[in-house]
Amino acid sequence: GAGVSQSPSNKVTEKGKDVELRCDPISGHTALYWYRQSLGQGLEFLIYFQGNSAPDKSGLPSDRFSAERTGGSVSTLTIQRTQQEDSAVYLCASSLPGQHYNEQFFGPGTRLTVL
Amino acid sequence: SQQGEEDPQALSIQEGENATMNCSYKTSINNLQWYRQNSGRGLVHLILIRSNEREKHSGRLRVTLDTSKKSSSLLITASRAADTASYFCATGSSGYSTLTFGKGTMLLVSP
Numbered sequence: 001g002a003g004v005s006q007s008p009s010n011k012v013t014e015k016g017k018d019v020e021l022r023c024d025p026i027s028g029h030t031a032l033y034w035y036r037q038s039l040g041q042g043l044e045f046l047i048y049f050q051g052n053s054a055p056d057k058s059g060l061p062s063d064r065f066s067a068e069r070t071g072g073s074v075s076t077l078t079i080q081r082t083q084q085e086d087s088a089v090y091l092c093a094s095s096l097p098g099q100h101y102n103e104q105f106f107g108p109g110t111r112l113t114v115l
Numbered sequence: 116s117q118q119g120e121e122d123p124q125a126l127s128i129q130e131g132e133n134a135t136m137n138c139s140y141k142t143s144i145n146n147l148q149w150y151r152q153n154s155g156r157g158l159v160h161l162i163l164i165r166s167n168e169r170e171k172h173s174g175r176l177r178v179t180l181d182t183s184k185k186s187s188s189l190l191i192t193a194s195r196a197a198d199t200a201s202y203f204c205a206t207g208s209s210g211y212s213t214l215t216f217g218k219g220t221m222l223l224v225s226p
Contacts, residue, residue, distance in 0.1 A: 004157075033213055042203065042218035043158075056213065091157060103148060103160035104214060 002026070004107035006092050012113045013082055021077040021110045025094030032075050033104060034067060035091045043091065049075060050097075082114045119147075119204040119217035127223045134191040136220040138204030139184075145207050147180055147187050148214065152201045161189075161202075194224045 005024045013019050025032050034046040045059040049069045060066070064082075069075040079086055089111050093104040122137045138147070146165045150158040164171045164180045164187065171178045177190040191198055201221050205214040 035216075043216040045213055045215070048213045089156070093158075103163060104158075105160070106150075106157035108157045 004092055004094055004105050006090075006107035006110050008110060009108065010111045010113075012115065014115050015084060016081055018078065018080045019082055019112065021079075021090050021092075021112070023075045023077070023092030023094075023107060025073065025075070025092070026105055027073075028096070029094035029105070030072060030097050031095045032069060033093045033095075034075070034077050035093065036061075036088045037091060037109075038088045046077070046090075079112075082112075084114045087112055087114045119206050119215065121202070121204055121217045121220040123220060124218070125221045125223070127225065128194055130194060130196055130224055130226050132194055132224075134194050134198070134222055134224070136189045136202050136222070138187045138189070138217060140187075140204075140206050140215075141185065142208060144182070147178075148205045148207070149176075149178060149187075149189050150203045150205060150216075152203065152219070153199075158203065191222075194222075196224050196226050198222060199224045 007022045030051055032049040035043040037043050047054055047067050048056040051072045052069050064080045067077045089109040091109045093106045095102045095104045119138045119140045128134055144166055146163055148163045149161040151161055152158045162173045162178050164178050175192045180187045201219040203216050203219045205216045207214050
């Protein structure tokens, strides 16, 4: 079956514009995660979904960041009024229920560049 | 924070040599996982070790876990140029909804 997919693979935008990043998890994976990775750094947790609800939004860096998930499947991460410091690779992962014990499957990421 | 910290930050070896990476963490865990990342893109799960396990093998990979020292090591034996990548440890704990990743070790294997 297909793995986690993300689109677009690359996004270049101008400062102040809004962007939407999409994640299609593996079918049947109820848990979905968004991470951000700046150049040469580790993964920064942003938000976690269990089904359509987001019990943990603690990693969202500001109110310019939001995410939603519909139908327990596709998720969209929206960044409003982008800033240059938002430039990073945004990674999405999904896993089966019981997330503490299961591996996370990652998508290829979206490389966001804010000019 | 329960963040894992990998050591060393970078490691350069020759093909055929063994590579050892270490991970330390701060709080109690349920499990610890190792991931590999090529070219700054998606991560690939390598191996998971539970808190009640001390050692686990998968192919050329050997992972150890010492919960008393809050540390883990990943050994790659007989390394190959294709093993060149960044390696991350990630910890899962009760009360936390997701894994916490370290900053990674960059491994370079030269032919």
